[in-house]
Amino acid sequence: MSYDTTTPAPAVAPPLGVGMVGYAFMGQAHSQGWRTVGRVFDLPLSPAMAAVCGRDPEAVRTAAAKLGWAAAETDWRALIARPDVQLVDICTPGDSHAEIAVAALEAGKHVLCEKPLANTVAEAEAMAEAARAARARGQVAMVGFNYRRTPALALARRMVGEGRVGTLRHVRVTYLQDWLVDPDFPLAWRLRKEAAGSGALGDLGAHAIDLAQHLAGAPLTGVSAQTETFVRERPLPDGGALGPVTVDDAALFTGRLESGALASFEVSRVAAGRKNALRVELNGTAGSLAFDLERLNELEFHDHATDAAEAGFRRILVTEQEHPYLEAWWPPGHGLGYEHTFVHQARDLVRAVAAGTEPEPSFADGLQVQRVLAAVEESAEKNSVWTPVPVSPDTV
Structure with missing residues (x-):
């Protein structure tokens, strides 16, 4: 030949x-x-x-x-x-x-x-x-x-923008893991405030906050929070003595978006049986969307205009070439995984570099998440008092 x-x-x-x-x-x-x-x-x-x-x-x-x-x-x-x-x-x-x-x-x-x-x-x-x-x-x-680059969540953002859920009323995010259930887990850097900043709040809560604001298209303007450290001392990495845990194991907080929608968040690294359980739900006047990272190729959608006899959540299998990021991957029905979000992240950044355009999320968006994290910590320290979040004009 x-x-x-x-x-x-x-x-x-x-x-x-x-x-x-x-x-x-x-x-x-x-x-x-x-x-x-x-x-x-x-x-x-x-x-x-x-x-x-x-x-x-x-x-x-x-x-x-x-x-x-x-x-x-x-x-x-x-x-x-x-x-x-x-x-x-x-x-x-x-x-x-x-x-x-x-x-x-x-x-x-x-x-x-x-x-x-x-x-x-x-x-x-x-x-x-x-x-x-x-x-x-x-x-x-x-x-x-x-996680913004998960095709199903990118589709959810598109559907919200298209008005498929109507006026957003509720945003609900939980992110649960269990790798700190064992009290003998060593005092790694993620458990020291000077290295990590915060615990489950910054590690998992940052993702939850970013997704809530990104999917809703609006920043959080205030929060009321509780945090807890259940295991206050852990073995030092070199064995023997115990050292103090200086970050939270779990955080619960509610918030209000600039649009008027309500939001609730639960993050934990001591939720036994939960490995990387990120769940997001958005409820609006015209419908609802729901996502579960453990079924990351699926998005649930409820169209509230459907006749009551046939209404309910339906599964969208997010593997079609018309779906975000999937034009370059496999035939329909051949799912992607966690690692593909980093491929999509690199794609978007390279294109932004070449075009000279502002990538998303920008450092301004990251700053807005940081302000929410700080407000959560402040609220928790003050017995859950409602704590405003400053909002920059160039975010979300």
Whole structure:
């Protein structure tokens, strides 16, 4: 069999050098996105995995080889300074987000930063201001709220925008895990406020808040909250002595959106039997939408105009090419998974870099989530008193 070799090869997109700081769970997920995105979607720029950074020289070299990075660095400043890095991806604990992101933006790099944006409102404000200044120089900055990129939730956002649920009345989000049920689980960095900022609230609640505001198309303007730490001491990672847990195990809060809709949230890392149970429901005057991450290829929709004899929630299998992100994937009925949200995240960011447009969610959106998190903590400290949330005009 012979082949015609006269057909010219397709044009190769210019490279976009990516450097990543951190290579644990989130670093692995982001690496999956960067490795895959150019092989699935047609992109205006070709992501090149230039270098990954970590403090342990041997461990970061091993991670680079395993995850597909061309080089390894042990100093994030050196990674930012590399001429083959145009975009810095931050997958470190929250206590280093602000320093790395601001330095990267000031060095002329684009930035992707894992959620929550920072550990404090002051840090998030500094990051948002640095991003605003960078926009004037043609740079972009995005927060990694990956669940927005689940096709079913992207479809839900589209349906809300099309008026399919009418005027929104209620938004309900729960996000439950059980990895801290065991009181002997060691005192990891996620259980220390100086590193993580908060516990289930920042880890899971940030996702819940972002989804509520994104799907509703409106920010939260106030909250009333309770938080609890059920296991107050845990073994230190090196064994032996116990150390204090300085973050929450669970948080419950209610809120009101700028649109007037009511919202409720429950997040926990001590909900026995729940592994990664994110559930979202929106109720409006014309219908309702419901989503369960453990069935992430499905969206439930109730059309309230349907005759009562046939009314009820129906399942939408979100695997059609007409659905968000699915034009490049598999035939209908062949579902996607958690890791695909990071591929979609990389796709959207690369397109924003190429077009010079503001990506979503922006650092301003991340700042708004941080303000809600701070208001939840303040309310809980003051016996659930209603606590307003300042709203910036350039968010949601």
